[in-house]
Amino acid sequence: MNDWLKEISINDLPEIYQEVARIVGLENAVRLSEIFKGQVVYFPMLESLIRAKRDEAIKREFNGKNYRELARKYGISGKQLIRILTGKGR
Numbered sequence: 001m002n003d004w005l006k007e008i009s010i011n012d013l014p015e016i017y018q019e020v021a022r023i024v025g026l027e028n029a030v031r032l033s034e035i036f037k038g039q040v041v042y043f044p045m046l047e048s049l050i051r052a053k054r055d056e057a058i059k060r061e062f063n064g065k066n067y068r069e070l071a072r073k074y075g076i077s078g079k080q081l082i083r084i085l086t087g088k089g090r
Helices: 003-007 015-025 027-036 046-063 067-074 078-086
Strands: none
Touching: 003 027, 015 027, 046 078, 067 078
16 A cells, blocks of 8 residues: 555545445555446345345245245235246236
């Protein structure tokens, strides 16, 4: 880390960097800014990843007859379960 960076505190950073620095630490926030230099970085909502994994599990566990059991297990409606199994949109 450059010597002058040792003199920077979290409060010296722009607000968005302050939030990042509180989560990952000041040094890592600076490293991220060096890596992504002016790029917009998008973090998709975690729910979309979780939903995809849930849908994979449903397809894996489906035996042709256990609609109700899977709907109950995953807290979804029968209609939603069928959409997942058939791959037809939401």
